[in-house]
Amino acid sequence: MVAGLATAAGFAVLLPMSSDAAAACAAPYAASQVYTGGMSASYNGHNWSAKWWTQGETPSTGGTGVWADQGACGGGGGTTTPPGGGGSCDHPAWVQGRQYTTGDIVKYTNGNYYVATHDNPGYDPTISTWFWSPYTCTGGGSTSTPKPGGFVVSEAQFNQMFPSRNPFYTYAGLTAALSAYPGFATTGSDTVKKQEAAAFLANVSHETGGLVHIVEQNTANYPHYCDSSQPYGCPAGQAAYYGRGPIQLSWNFNYKAAGDALGIDLLHNPNLVQNDPAVAWKTGLWYWNTQNGPGTMTPHNAMVNGRGFGETIRSINGSLECNGGNPAQVQSRVNSYQSFTSILGVPAGSNLTC
Structure with a gap:
């Protein structure tokens, strides 16, 4: 038990689903990823939403029932580009303390882009990954996706x-x-x-x-x-x-x-x-x-x-x-x-x- 902690002061949530039939695909499903309630993933041309904690269960309407089918994405072609991905990378710089709403895209100080997955008052994208998700854009011939470094413990x-x-x-x-x-x-x-x-x-x-x-x-x-x-x-x-x-x-x-x-x-x-x-x-x-x-x-x-x-x-x-x-x-x-x-x-x- 931690005693006397000082009194001074999850996984990146995947992109929210659009209600359109041809919504853009969320990030592709990964068997090693832990998904919690409300997180989304794309699989076989459909977006899926997790109802509760799950890992290693491929999205389907069967199994434990943890996955909810959100419909076809990417025009049914199974693409996995986030909303706006592939377009212009001309997004504003992130400003600490500025109010952001879900879907806002910013360029962080490290040169990478992030999309707000929840409304938030300017939380740091590299710390508050519950409120921001890495965003890839290819406009201008560049791709900006953070590459996490390897942990020294395998x-x-x-x-x-x-x-x-x-x-x-x-x-x-x-x-x-x-x-x-x-x-x-x-x-x-x-x-x-x-x-x-x-x-x-x-x-x-x-x-x-x-x-x-x-x-x-x-x-x-x-x-x-x-x-x-x-x-x-x-x-x-x-x-x-x-x-x-x-x-x-x-x-x-x-x-x-x-x-x-x-x-x-x-x-x-x-x-x-x-x-x-x-x-x-x-x-x-x-x-x-x-x-x-x-x-x-x-x-x-x-x-x-x-x-x-x-x-x-x-x-x-x-x-x-x-x-x-x-x-x-x-x-x-x-x-x-x-x-x-x-x-x-x-x-x-x-x-x-x-």
């Missing part, structure tokens, strides 16, 4: 680290969340990058019992995580802000802060953290990359600045575990970290405990 290594993981914690969900914090596991030498990834995953493993638990197991604690002194209160309910996800995000002020940073209303919709794998992973990365917690620096800074794995423990649970608070828990985290660095083929480094 899917095979991830599965080796978590042989008994809950299917909710998908590798695809993790890699989809990486765009929210592009400095994570990409800063420093190859060794440092892998050490940071191992450190994050080791702490996550400890918090969730090896990526088994999605929510906090002690339900008696649930009503305790509402700080009623906050001006926004606990709109989802007194007992709605219990630990969820890989870092076991808890307390109303942390849901508010994480949601504000990610462009997702987690204060009113905390269940997104236990229903959407990418959102869940993003909350873990939010804490790791932006919060000092009870420590003196973010876990990310601890790893890239050579402070060692022990300092990440301090940033997560502080005196509850460090300085003799619970040495057995510290050692459990260290054991996971040493195992994961071994899998990645790098040394664990110094300053392992706190």
